[in-house]
Amino acid sequence: MAETRKASRYVVPLAVAGVAAATIGLVPALAASGDPDLPEITAQQLIEKIAASDTQTLSGTFKVTTDLGLPSVAGLADSFAGGSSSGGPSSVDPQERLTQLVSGTHTLRVAADGPEKQKLTIVDGSDEYSLIHNGDDVWAYDSASNEVLHEKGDASDRPAEEKELPGTPKELADEVLKAAGDTTSITVGGTAKVAGRDAYQLVIKPKQSGSTVDSVKIAVDAKTGTPLKFTLASVEGGKPVLDAGFTKVDFAKPAASTFDFEVPKGAKVTEGSEGADGADGADHGKAPEDLEKEFGGLFGGMVPGAGADGAGGEGMNVIGEGWTTIAKIDTGAPAPKTDEAPKEVQGFLDALGDKVSGKFGSGTVFKTKLVNALMTDDGKVYVGAVTKQALVDAANAGK
CATH class of the missing domain: 2.50.20.10 (Lipoprotein localisation LolA/LolB/LppX)
Structure with missing residues (x-):
């Protein structure tokens, strides 16, 4: 009960x-x-x-x-x-x-x-x-x-x-x-x-x-x-x-x-x-x-340091501190292809995502005004209340 x-x-x-x-x-x-x-x-x-x-x-x-x-x-x-x-x-x-x-x-x-x-x-x-x-x-x-x-x-x-x-x-x-x-x-x-x-x-x-x-x-x-x-x-x-x-x-x-x-x-x-x-x-x-x-x-996603429990969990690493903390997750699988999703879902993801590339390879940044996430084509995910460039820099440093 x-x-x-x-x-x-x-x-x-x-x-x-x-x-x-x-x-x-x-x-x-x-x-x-x-x-x-x-x-x-x-x-x-x-x-x-x-x-x-x-x-x-x-x-x-x-x-x-x-x-x-x-x-x-x-x-x-x-x-x-x-x-x-x-x-x-x-x-x-x-x-x-x-x-x-x-x-x-x-x-x-x-x-x-x-x-x-x-x-x-x-x-x-x-x-x-x-x-x-x-x-x-x-x-x-x-x-x-x-x-x-x-x-x-x-x-x-x-x-x-x-x-x-x-x-x-x-x-x-x-x-x-x-x-x-x-x-x-x-x-x-x-x-x-x-x-x-x-x-x-x-x-x-x-x-x-x-x-x-x-x-x-x-x-x-x-x-x-x-x-x-x-x-x-x-x-x-x-x-x-x-x-x-x-x-x-x-x-x-x-x-x-x-x-x-x-x-x-x-x-x-x-x-x-x-x-x-x-x-x-x-x-x-x-x-x-x-x-x-x-x-x-x-x-x-709102407060620096909040929701940090489990940051050391399986497949997850924490980069940085405070307001620029980024969680890195290695999914171990290639990123899904958005062009295989239903039409409505594909349009939503396309509106959310920006294609990016760097030393890490290539991927897509899914963005909001608060929390952004970079999903690389080789299946790594970087997420935090940080800018798109901060995610790309973290991914490049990870290489």
Whole structure:
């Protein structure tokens, strides 16, 4: 049976995905609008203010916009599924919803009352998708399909050594700060108004050249020390890679009824264990630890040093450090030929890829505004939040 706190990551990491996605457009949007006049504070003092923050209750709304610079994926899913969506994850599956947050713009409503009660709702027009953690119960509900997923567990069963994911904006900020080291510049970049509250801006920038990250900006509530926005900007400029932050926030304790859930009339209910053991073969009950791996991988591409666990695994070597870390993987097989892929997939890969050559031979760099990957024709893969040239240089040095 899934543990309560473990299952609750269906709610909390998804909230973090929103906050991680919403911070980037902050400075350009607010620079000309009269920023609040706050007492001067050093970067160290602001970091300490974040660390001392102990916000346990809040409710609010935030907007998430993600722009990785990817081409349209229209028709791509059907190509991978052989033209059919049957057998795919349910629309109520939290993992599918996490995936949807990595592109486009989304509005989310959140509420929290300590570690045992959280609620997040993704609003999509007239449809809503809700994740509710209340004590031993975690509910997921999709209004469009009228489907419910229910997980139930006992927090006392949780292994003590199990890795925790960042569960709040503060914890995400802590992860960024912990990973900084000598490769990073941390300063206070003025003040801002976020969701009607006065905030300081902590600006984190790579000192190294070759990273795709221009800056990380964390807007910190001046009164509570709670991060209100988290921004990730690319050296390519243009729209932020991730732009997510509160548009409304209230630190009062939400009503207890906020976290109540009653199964709607006629809804299809799937218990968490049924997806793994049930006769329908669906993946409704995918283990929360699988979600942890996928979500941890997402953060591993954002923060220097994050997601480094397993870097010494079979077939993988780590090159460099900090913001310019590159993982080298030797697949032991020639790279697949994209011209043999389905038409929709081939077009997507062609739009992503640039042909490159050097001392290493030849290959293709698959690029986004944040993470790039070089796949050589002889089957080696170099991947990191670094520029195309940094990947080519690493491949040349590897020869």
